[in-house]
Amino acid sequence: MLTSDMTFRDTSAALSLRGLSKAFGSTLAVDRLDLDVPRGSFFGFVGPNGAGKTTTLSMATGLLRPDAGTAHVMGHDVWSDTVRAKQLVGILPDGLRLFDRLTGFQLICYSGLLRGMDRSLVVERAHELLEALGLEEEGGTLVVDYSAGMTKKISLAGALIHAPRLLVLDEPFEAVDPISTSTIRQILAGYAESGGTVILSSHVMDLVQRVCDRVAIVAGGQIRAVGTLNEVRSGMTLEERFVELVGGRADVGEGLAWLRSSSD
Amino acid sequence: MVALIVGLKWQLLRNGLRRSTPQLVGLVIGGLYGLSVLAVSVSGLIGLRIAVPSDVARSVVVIGGSALTLGWVVFPVIAYGIDETLDPARFATFAVPRRQLVLGLLVSSLVSVPAAVTTILGLATVVTWSRSLLAILVAPVAAAIAVLTCIALSRVTSTAFSAASRHRRGREAVSVLVLLLAVGFGVVGSSIIKRLSTPGLLHHLADVLGWTPLGLAWSAPADIAEGAIGSGLLRLALAVIVLAAALLAWDSLLRNALENPRGTTSDRSATRGTGLGWFGRTPATPAGAVAARSITSWRRDPRYISAVAMMFLLPLGLLLAPLSGGSRLWSLAMAPTAGFLLGWSMHNDIAYDGTAFWAHVATGVSGRADRLGRLAPTAMAASVLLPGYACLGCALTGRWSLWPALFGIGLGFLLTGFGVASVMSALKPYPVPGPGENPFGAPPGSSALTVAVQAVAGTAVFVLNLPLIVIGFGALIGHVWMGWLCLGLALVLGSAALGLGTWWGARIYERRAPELLADLSRIR
Numbered sequence: 001m002l003t004s005d006m007t008f009r010d011t012s013a014a015l016s017l018r019g020l021s022k023a024f025g026s027t028l029a030v031d032r033l034d035l036d037v038p039r040g041s042f043f044g045f046v047g048p049n050g051a052g053k054t055t056t057l058s059m060a061t062g063l064l065r066p067d068a069g070t071a072h073v074m075g076h077d078v079w080s081d082t083v084r085a086k087q088l089v090g091i092l093p094d095g096l097r098l099f100d101r102l103t104g105f106q107l108i109c110y111s112g113l114l115r116g117m118d119r120s121l122v123v124e125r126a127h128e129l130l131e132a133l134g135l136e137e138e139g140g141t142l143v144v145d146y147s148a149g150m151t152k153k154i155s156l157a158g159a160l161i162h163a164p165r166l167l168v169l170d171e172p173f174e175a176v177d178p179i180s181t182s183t184i185r186q187i188l189a190g191y192a193e194s195g196g197t198v199i200l201s202s203h204v205m206d207l208v209q210r211v212c213d214r215v216a217i218v219a220g221g222q223i224r225a226v227g228t229l230n231e232v233r234s235g236m237t238l239e240e241r242f243v244e245l246v247g248g249r250a251d252v253g254e255g256l257a258w259l260r261s262s263s264d
Numbered sequence: 265m266v267a268l269i270v271g272l273k274w275q276l277l278r279n280g281l282r283r284s285t286p287q288l289v290g291l292v293i294g295g296l297y298g299l300s301v302l303a304v305s306v307s308g309l310i311g312l313r314i315a316v317p318s319d320v321a322r323s324v325v326v327i328g329g330s331a332l333t334l335g336w337v338v339f340p341v342i343a344y345g346i347d348e349t350l351d352p353a354r355f356a357t358f359a360v361p362r363r364q365l366v367l368g369l370l371v372s373s374l375v376s377v378p379a380a381v382t383t384i385l386g387l388a389t390v391v392t393w394s395r396s397l398l399a400i401l402v403a404p405v406a407a408a409i410a411v412l413t414c415i416a417l418s419r420v421t422s423t424a425f426s427a428a429s430r431h432r433r434g435r436e437a438v439s440v441l442v443l444l445l446a447v448g449f450g451v452v453g454s455s456i457i458k459r460l461s462t463p464g465l466l467h468h469l470a471d472v473l474g475w476t477p478l479g480l481a482w483s484a485p486a487d488i489a490e491g492a493i494g495s496g497l498l499r500l501a502l503a504v505i506v507l508a509a510a511l512l513a514w515d516s517l518l519r520n521a522l523e524n525p526r527g528t529t530s531d532r533s534a535t536r537g538t539g540l541g542w543f544g545r546t547p548a549t550p551a552g553a554v555a556a557r558s559i560t561s562w563r564r565d566p567r568y569i570s571a572v573a574m575m576f577l578l579p580l581g582l583l584l585a586p587l588s589g590g591s592r593l594w595s596l597a598m599a600p601t602a603g604f605l606l607g608w609s610m611h612n613d614i615a616y617d618g619t620a621f622w623a624h625v626a627t628g629v630s631g632r633a634d635r636l637g638r639l640a641p642t643a644m645a646a647s648v649l650l651p652g653y654a655c656l657g658c659a660l661t662g663r664w665s666l667w668p669a670l671f672g673i674g675l676g677f678l679l680t681g682f683g684v685a686s687v688m689s690a691l692k693p694y695p696v697p698g699p700g701e702n703p704f705g706a707p708p709g710s711s712a713l714t715v716a717v718q719a720v721a722g723t724a725v726f727v728l729n730l731p732l733i734v735i736g737f738g739a740l741i742g743h744v745w746m747g748w749l750c751l752g753l754a755l756v757l758g759s760a761a762l763g764l765g766t767w768w769g770a771r772i773y774e775r776r777a778p779e780l781l782a783d784l785s786r787i788r
Contacts, residue, residue, distance in 0.1 A: 063625055065778045086628035093626075096619040096785070099557055100699060101564040109543050113553035114627040122548075123540065142564070144699070158623070 011075045014039045014166045014197035015060060020069035021221075022055050029055040031221035032069070037166075037199055037214070039074075042192045044212030044229075045201040046238070048246055052221040053201040054094055054170055061091050061168050073166055087115070090164035092155045094171040094201075100144035104135060104154045107143055111158035122161065129157040134183055148175035156184060160191075167191065169200040173207060185211055205239040219246045265360060269368030273375045295377075302381055309388040313395070321392055322486035323470035329389075329410060329482030330473040332382065336414040339378075340422030356522050365522075366515055373415045386411045389485065399489040402500065409503045410481035416510035423517040474499070477506045546640070550629045554637025558613075562641040567616060567697060572645065575605045579653055583660075595660040596670060596740070598653040600733075603674030604725060606642045606649070607681015611721040613638050615693035619785050625777045631770030635686045642682075650674040665747060669739035672751035673732050679758025680728040683765025688721045690772040693780065695787040728761060 015037040022030045030052040037043045047053050058064035060071045062078045062085065071078040076085040099107060105126055112122035130139045133153045138146070143154060152172060159167060167188070173181050189211070192198050202208050208215060209229065215238065216226040224245045225232045233241050312321040355365055373379060386407030393403040474483035481503035487496030542559045546552035562568040579598040614621060624634055654670040694713045732754055739747035773780070 061626065062628070063622055063778060063781060065782075083628050086626065089626075091622075091626045093622055096622045097699070099561065099617070099620045099623065101561050102557065103541070106541060106543055106560065109540060110553055110557055111623060111627060113543065113548060113556075114550050114623065114629045114633075116550050119544075119548035 011072075012039065013037055013072075014041070014074060015168075015199065016072040017056070017060055018070045020056060020059055020071060021067045022052075022059060022064065023067055029221055030059065030066075033218075033222060035216060035223060035226065037197060039197050040192065040195050041197055041214045042188070042212045043197070043199045044208035044215040045199055045218065046203060046205060046208055046215060046242060047201075047218035048203065051219045053218060055221075056218070057168055057170050057199070057201060058093070061089055062086055063091070063093065087162070088165045090159035090162065090167045092152070092159045092167075092169040092172055094174070098143055098151065098155065100142065100146075102143060103140050104143055104146065104150075104157075105130065105139035107154055108157045108161055112161040115162050117162060125161050126157070129160060132183075132187060133157055134180070149177050149180045152176050153180060153184065156187075160187075164196075166197045167199070169198065171202060172200050173202060173204065181207075205237070205242055209233075209238040217242055217245050265364040266368040266371055269365070270372045270375060273372035298377070298381065302384060305385060306388045309385070310391045312392045318395060318486065318490050319467065322474075322483065322490070323466050325389055325392060325486065326470040326474050326479045326483045327466070330476070330478040332385070333410070333414050333417065333478045333482075336378075336382075336418040337421050340418055340425055362515070362519060362522065366511075366518060369419065369518075370412075370415065370511075373419060379411070379415060382411050382414055389482070393485040393489045395489040396491070398493065399485055402488045402496065403485040406481050406484045406500060406503065409500070409507055413477075413481060413503065413507045413510060416507060416514055420510055420514045420517065423514060423521060426521070480506060550627075550633035551637045554624075554629070554634055555640035558638050559641045559644070561616075565616075565699060567699070568641075571609060575602065575609060575645065576649070578605060579649075592661050596657040596666065598657050599650055599670040599674035600677055600736075602649045602653050603646065603677035604681060606646045607678040607685065608721055608725050610639060610642055610682060610685035611688040611717065612693055612696065613685070614689045614780060615696045615784065615787070617784070618698055619781065621781055621784055625781050631690070631773035631777075632766060634773055635690070635766040635769045638689075639682050639686075642678075646674075646678050650678065665744045666739055667747070668751040669736040669747035672747070672754035673729065673736045675751070676729050676732040676754035676758050677725060679754070680761040680765075681725045683761035683763075683769075684721050684724045684728070686762075686765040686769030687772065688717060690769045690776060690780065692717055693783055693787065728757070732757065 013036040017035040020033045059066040073085040073088050078085045108126040109122050130136050215232045217224045390403040393399045473479035480499050484496050484499040542556035546556040579602045582594045582598050658664045658667050735746050735750045
């Protein structure tokens with residue numbers, strides 16, 4: 001059963017991971033993980049801190065070499081057909097720096113030019129992206145002087161400039177204010193509607209429940225549940241289901257009584 | 265409260281020792297070295313009492329003491345980020361009355377190795393001045409004032425500096441300024457020291473320093489010991505005023521830090537044009553984009569600005585010998601030195617990207633584009649510096665026939681350096697200060713790898729250029745044609761090394777790009 005799983009690969013999937021594994025020292029961060037993300041889906045990748053979300057997404061996008069397993073983007077192997085696969089993907093990583101001595105506008109153009117795009121096309125799209133993300137005023141400011149939310153938005157613009165078919169976003173809404181969150185959501189929703197595929201990781205269950213149509217819950221480097229949002233929730237809220245699967249304590253009970261103002 | 269803060273400092277000092285064994289070994293070796301220096305200094309100060317007339321003793325103590333005090337003032341700026349353990353801003357959220365906080369921080373500053381060393385040295389001067397009863401009474405007081413002044417002044421600079429460094433621009437300006445001061449001091453200081461061999465000047469310097477805030481407390485007991493009681497007491501009084509002024513200044517800076525702990529961080533006025541900048545000037549290819557990005561970083565990041573300043577100034581250091589009466593032949597080495605530094609310095613370029621390098625991995629940019637693009641800023645600097653320094657060398661020696669040889673060796677060093685660096689920087693990046701960190705700081709635990717990589721790269725460049733150096737020497741002893749041969753060979757050899765190096769480096773890069781990113785996230 002396991003072997004047939006390993007060999008069968010859904011070539012129509014936007015992203016297809018098979019037996020992906022990575023260990024850091026003696027810690028197994030990702031443990032033989034299989035995942036298929038259908039084209040056109042808005043896919044939420046949720047899990048507690050240290051579940052292996054960032055490691056998985058890094059291996060799926062060519063940033064981190066897996067110890068074992070394969071990753072395919074639209075049928076192209078990320079680790080052998082590298083150039084073609086990378087052309088199809090746009091990435092927003094979490095916890096990595098940016099070339100922050102560039103202005104926001106320059107940083108967007110840099111990701112386009114690195115991919116060998118035509119300069120006039122890059123400039124045109126960069127202006128459109130700045131406008132769509134509400135950053136026209138800040139395009140000339142150095143990225144090092146940006147707030148966290150602006151930094152996320154400018155990274156997203158860099159991930160979008162080459163019109164990728166698959167967007168892989170690691171914590172795109174972290175430290176982003178509600179107005180920017182709504183802007184980013186609208187852009188992503190439009191992108192998914194027109195046939196693009198979005199994978200985003202988050203630990204804000206409420207947000208994932210509102211924007212994603214498919215969800216995978218990951219913990220301990222393995223998928224615990226995967227499917228459409230309703231399949232995974234099975235009648236509960238995503239948060240309740242998540243806590244049930246991952247096994248945390250949702251109710252702190254009667255401890256910390258002294259913290260309650262009413263106890264005075 | 266004071267006891268609590270002092271206890272915190274003591275705890276931090278002890279926890280600082282609870283690190284890995286290699287660090288502990290390093291600390292013990294450093295400690296033994298420090299102790300031996302301290303032992304020599306203390307016995308020297310005691311020797312000044314026994315073996316030397318008091319005017320010589322005065323010069324030594326006043327100049328040494330002033331230098332020590334100056335060190336306390338400057339150290340927090342050079343070493344910022346090293347000891348922010350009791351950064352006053354961190355107390356902002358606790359409701360500590362400021363009087364108690366000032367006192368607590370001052371006393372806790374005494375709990376440190378440098379403070380202990382300074383205190384011991386101060387106490388040793390009591391022996392130096394035990395030439396009369398009054399001097400024995402005054403010297404401990406003066407020593408206490410001197411030590412406290414050191415600490416108070418150093419707190420003033422560190423608090424002022426940490427206030428300035430809340431703004432990125434301020435922090436960067438200060439670190440570049442310190443670099444220039446350090447280099448300037450090295451240049452000026454070495455020529456001063458040469459002239460100081462005449463003892464009269466030494467006494468003169470001590471006289472001047474003795475009336476500055478740096479030297480007042482150190483020279484007061486000297487006056488008393490020599491019987492000049494009036495001026496001694498005057499200096500002592502002035503020293504107390506200096507100490508009080510330093511404490512007041514610190515107190516007001518502290519108030520500022522506590523009431524505004526995070527400063528106003530956003531530099532929204534920092535808009536710098538909306539254009540493409542260098543991205544509009546280089547070719548619209550991936551290599552051109554990498555070149556534009558490198559050039560932009562070199563112009564805006566203080567870590568590169570410091571490196572550029574060094575590459576520019578170090579060859580100029582070769583002018584010191586001719587200026588102070590040495591051989592003018594030294595100036596001939598300027599162009600080759602510049603070529604070596606410029607080419608060799610690129611061997612760790614990728615480490616300065618830090619994890620921002622992911623953009624290169626994610627876009628799948630070719631190894632060739634990455635390797636070639638990175639060379640752009642140094643190539644631009646070299647196109648001005650190499651011919652310029654070659655001309656300067658010729659002009660100073662009056663031997664213009666040497667120009668082809670000088671420029672040729674410089675060019676050979678530059679291009680082979682580029683080739684070697686293109687391979688090395690794809691192989692093994694070693695830790696460098698991160699963006700926004702102190703450009704002079706070396707991340708701990710990195711020195712062995714750093715030295716190894718630097719030595720391998722340096723040796724490779726030097727060996728590859730040995731033929732050029734030999735032929736260049738032929739030109740120096742009079743064979744003009746050998747100079748032209750040198751230039752021609754430099755072009756051939758250099759281009760070959762550059763072509764081969766970037767080709768090989770590109771292959772390594774394409775195989776190892778994700779591993780490089782992993783290395784970079786590990787060392788940062």
